[in-house]
Amino acid sequence: MVVPGQGADGLFKPEQVKLRIEHLSVAYSDGTESLRDINLSIPEKATTVLFGPAGGGKSTLLRTLNRLNDLADVVDCQGHVWLDDVDILSPKVDVIELRRRVGMVFARPVVLPLTIRENLTYGLELSGEQNRSRLDDAVERSLHNAALWEEVHDRLDEPASSLSGGQQQRLCLARSLALEPDIILLDEPTSGLDPISTGKVETSLSHLKQDYTIVLVPHSIQQAARTADFAAFFLGGELIEYAVGRQIFTNPRDQRTEDYVEGRFG
Amino acid sequence: MINSEGIHTAPRGGALRRKRIQRFGFLGMTLATALTVTPILLIVAHIYSTGMPAISLPFLTEIPRDGMRAGGILPAIVGTFWLTLGTALVAVPLGVGAAIYLSEYASDNRWTRAIRVAIINLAGIPSVVYGLFGLGLFVLFLGFGTSLLAGSLTLAIMTIPVIISTAEEALRAVPNSFRVVSISLGATQWQTIRRIVLPQALPGILTGIILGLERAAGETAPILFTVAAFFLPRLPTSIFDASMALPYHLFVISTQVPGMPIKIQYGTAVVLLTFVLGMNIIATVIRSRARARRRW
Numbered sequence: 001m002v003v004p005g006q007g008a009d010g011l012f013k014p015e016q017v018k019l020r021i022e023h024l025s026v027a028y029s030d031g032t033e034s035l036r037d038i039n040l041s042i043p044e045k046a047t048t049v050l051f052g053p054a055g056g057g058k059s060t061l062l063r064t065l066n067r068l069n070d071l072a073d074v075v076d077c078q079g080h081v082w083l084d085d086v087d088i089l090s091p092k093v094d095v096i097e098l099r100r101r102v103g104m105v106f107a108r109p110v111v112l113p114l115t116i117r118e119n120l121t122y123g124l125e126l127s128g129e130q131n132r133s134r135l136d137d138a139v140e141r142s143l144h145n146a147a148l149w150e151e152v153h154d155r156l157d158e159p160a161s162s163l164s165g166g167q168q169q170r171l172c173l174a175r176s177l178a179l180e181p182d183i184i185l186l187d188e189p190t191s192g193l194d195p196i197s198t199g200k201v202e203t204s205l206s207h208l209k210q211d212y213t214i215v216l217v218p219h220s221i222q223q224a225a226r227t228a229d230f231a232a233f234f235l236g237g238e239l240i241e242y243a244v245g246r247q248i249f250t251n252p253r254d255q256r257t258e259d260y261v262e263g264r265f266g
Numbered sequence: 267m268i269n270s271e272g273i274h275t276a277p278r279g280g281a282l283r284r285k286r287i288q289r290f291g292f293l294g295m296t297l298a299t300a301l302t303v304t305p306i307l308l309i310v311a312h313i314y315s316t317g318m319p320a321i322s323l324p325f326l327t328e329i330p331r332d333g334m335r336a337g338g339i340l341p342a343i344v345g346t347f348w349l350t351l352g353t354a355l356v357a358v359p360l361g362v363g364a365a366i367y368l369s370e371y372a373s374d375n376r377w378t379r380a381i382r383v384a385i386i387n388l389a390g391i392p393s394v395v396y397g398l399f400g401l402g403l404f405v406l407f408l409g410f411g412t413s414l415l416a417g418s419l420t421l422a423i424m425t426i427p428v429i430i431s432t433a434e435e436a437l438r439a440v441p442n443s444f445r446v447v448s449i450s451l452g453a454t455q456w457q458t459i460r461r462i463v464l465p466q467a468l469p470g471i472l473t474g475i476i477l478g479l480e481r482a483a484g485e486t487a488p489i490l491f492t493v494a495a496f497f498l499p500r501l502p503t504s505i506f507d508a509s510m511a512l513p514y515h516l517f518v519i520s521t522q523v524p525g526m527p528i529k530i531q532y533g534t535a536v537v538l539l540t541f542v543l544g545m546n547i548i549a550t551v552i553r554s555r556a557r558a559r560r561r562w
Contacts, residue, residue, distance in 0.1 A: 068450055100452040110443040113466055122461075123451035172447075179452065 011043070011230060011244060018044035018183065018213045019065065024079035026060050028072065035060050036237045038079070042230075044182075047205065047214040049228035049245065051221065052260065056234035058217045062185045065215065066102035067095050083183075100127060103176030107188040107219075109168035111160035116152055119160045119171060123179045138178045146174035147204045166197025173204065183213040191219035202227060221261060225249040233257045310543075313535050320533025329499040334519055335526060339534055344501050345414070345509035346541065349493065350483045352418025352505070353425055357482075358475055360422070361429030365471070368430070369437035370459055388427040394487035396424040401491035415505040417493025421482040428481065432474025436467040469556030476549040480542050486513040496522075512538040 019042040026035040035057040042048045050058040063069040065081060067088065080087045088098055100123065112119050120139045121129075129135060139156065143149040148170040152163070160171055169189060176184055186205075190198040205214060205227060218224040224231060228245030233254070241254045252258045259265055328338030372378045400420025410416040440463050448458040464471075482488075494514035502509040516534045519526050 066450065068446065071446065071449065096452050096454060099450055104450040106443070106447070106450075108443070110441075110447045112444060112447060112462060122448070123453070126451070126453050126457050126461075175451065 011242075012041075012046075016043040016045075017041045018083070019215075020080075020082040021061075022080040022082070024061075024064065024081060025076065026057075026064060026069065026074060026078075027076040028060075029075045030073065034237045035064075038239050040232060040239055040242060042213065042215060044213045045209060045211065046229040047209045047216055047227050049224045049231040050215065050217050050234060051224040051228075051231060052234035052240075053265065055236075057237040058234050059187055060237075061234075062104070062187050062215065062217060064089070065183070065185055066099050066104055067093075068099075068104065070095065100179045101181050102183045102185060103179060103181035105169070105172050105176055105184065105186045105189045107191050109165060109172050109192070111163070111168050111171055114160060115157045116160045116163070116171065117156040119175050120178045122175070127179075138180075142174040142178040145177050145204060145208060146170045147200050148174055164197075166193050166200065169193055169197065170201060170204070173201065177208070177212075181212070183215065184208065186214070186216045188217050188219040190223065198223075221249075221263070233260065235260070310539065313532060313539055316528070317532030317534075317536035320529040321536060325530075325533055326537070330497070331499075334497060334515075334523055335530070339510075339512070339515060339530075339537065341498060341501055342510040342512045342515040342534070343537060345493075345511040346483055346513070346538075348414050348502060348509065349417050349421060349489065349511055350479055352414060353421040353482045354475070354479055356419060356422035357425040357429055357478065361426045361475070361478070362433050362471060364426070365430045365433035365437060366459060366464075369434045370455070370463065385427045385430050389431060391424075392487075393424060393485050394490075396420055397488040397491050399423070400488060405492055411506060412491070412493055412495070412508045413506045414493055414502055414509050417489045417509075417511075418505075420488045420492045421485065424485070424488055425478040425482045428478035429471075429474050432477070433467070433471040436470025436474065437463060439470065440466045469553050472552050473549045476545050476552075480545040480549075483545070484513055484538065484542050486517050489514055512541065 019040075021038055021040040021042075024035055024038040028034060032055070038057075038061065050061060052058060060069065063072065064077070065088070069077070077089065079089070081089050083098075083102070086093065088102075112122060114122065117139055120142055121135045124135060124138055129138075140149065140153075143152065148167060151167060152171075155162075160168065163171060169192070173184075173186075173189070190201050193201065202223070205216070208214060209229070216227060218227060225245070228249070230242070231245045231248045232242040233240045233248065233252075233256075235256055241248060241252060241257045243253070248257060249261055252261055325338045326343065327340055329340055331337030368378060368381065372381075397420065400416055400423070404410045404416035404419050405412055408416075410419075444462050444466070445458050448462050449455070453461070486494075489511050493509055494511050495508040496518055498508060498510050512534065516531070516538060519534060520531050
């Protein structure tokens with residue numbers, strides 16, 4: 001039995017929990033999108049989808065999970081987010097280290113104004129890695145994982161901006177993977193992509209979830225249904241329902257979830 | 267109206283009128299451009315055609331003789347070179363540093379807005395006021411005397427606002443998404459600035475630096491009281507030496523020395539103009555190169 005707003009106890013075993021969000025509330029100074037008392041457990045090695053209409057708090061939650069919200073105009077942030085028993089909201093947490101463990105892919109592909117290779121080694125070099133062969137290994141491995149190796153392996157030293165939009169977004173995914181994070185956050189990663197590129201990204205994600213914890217904000221309800229192992233429905237800054245993917249899209253418990261899934265409001 | 271293919275078109279008269287207005291507009295703007303450019307070209311052409319005959323190796327490498335009516339202008343050239351270099355050494359780190367602080371670190375509040383307004387106002391202060399300020403602070407109060415040091419510092423204070431404004435603009439032109447992505451990959455704010463923001467903004471910053479220094483190199487009023495010697499037929503040997511400088515020398519030989527050969531006046535103007543135009547051309551080349559290389 002899943003109680004709305006009470007996380008997903010019983011959906012998976014306690015030892016599978018990677019992220020445990022407790023009583024999380026976030027408010028911005030301009031009063032836009034915020035979160036109210038979110039309780040949610042996210043399992044390892046699975047795809048958890050956060051979906052719902054715009055302004056529901058999905059992006060805010062993602063940005064809280066790697067403390068990118070530190071850059072935003074947050075006036076109030078309460079509660080706890082436990083990542084392997086460390087409260088990442090604690091002021092004592094090493095934010096730099098956290099962001100290496102929790103990678104992020106944004107809606108718009110933003111490649112850094114560097115070469116393809118430099119984009120991939122950027123984070124590793126900043127963390128002090130200088131060994132050329134280890135860097136090369138990371139480049140090749142992450143490009144394979146993001147299904148981009150075949151297309152770019154012979155042009156690694158060209159500007160990353162010379163890639164197509166779909167390739168750039170897979171490069172952004174590979175760039176996160178190069179740091180070997182535990183968790184990958186994706187905020188509508190395919191919203192600007194054509195269906196073929198979208199398919200490639202979704203396919204890589206379905207392979208990646210065997211090794212990584214994936215938290216995805218999908219750009220459509222169809223994508224949510226295609227990719228979700230677990231799905232959480234957000235509305236107006238609150239978690240309405242959290243359940244196994246198959247169930248929430250076919251047989252939601254909450255009337256509001258049902259209305260949204262069936263397209264009665266956007 | 268509907269034409270033969272059944273497509274709606276505007277009435278003919280209206281289209282003609284719009285076309286005519288457009289043509290007049292273009293004509294007006296072309297004229298405005300020509301009016302702006304022509305005087306500059308005329309000035310440059312006049313100075314070069316009159317002054318070039320004076321340019322010779324001795325003119326550039328000898329000290330003035332015969333009450334500056336003969337010989338060369340080497341002390342003035344060297345003086346302006348050192349002044350510009352000294353200005354750069356002080357103004358570039360301070361100006362770029364302040365721009366980085368304002369653009370990357372300072373939050374947008376009443377205090378920083380006041381600083382920005384102050385910087386804009388500083389850029390508008392007449393240069394002679396900077397000269398008097400330099401006289402009061404560096405020459406007299408700090409006891410540097412009329413010296414290259416006092417002159418460079420005065421010119422630096424005048425140049426810093428220009429460098430800050432242009433550098434800050436260049437930094438702000440770097441898309442914020444680069445900063446967010448870099449931070450999300452575990453970079454510190456300084457690493458982000460060093461590796462992503464500064465390289466992207468560098469052409470704009472360099473352009474601002476060169477344009478600011480170019481103005482400093484050509485100014486007369488700020489060096490009038492702080493460094494410039496009326497006639498000092500030797501090269502400066504330390505930063506506490508007074509020195510001749512091209513703009514002031516030009517002023518002196520144009521107005522203060524009777525029986526001055528016109529050739530030498532214009533020759534000096536040619537050297538100063540070449541110095542300044544040369545810096546301008548370097549700035550333009552840097553900018554266009556960077557634009558061609560831009561990677562986003």
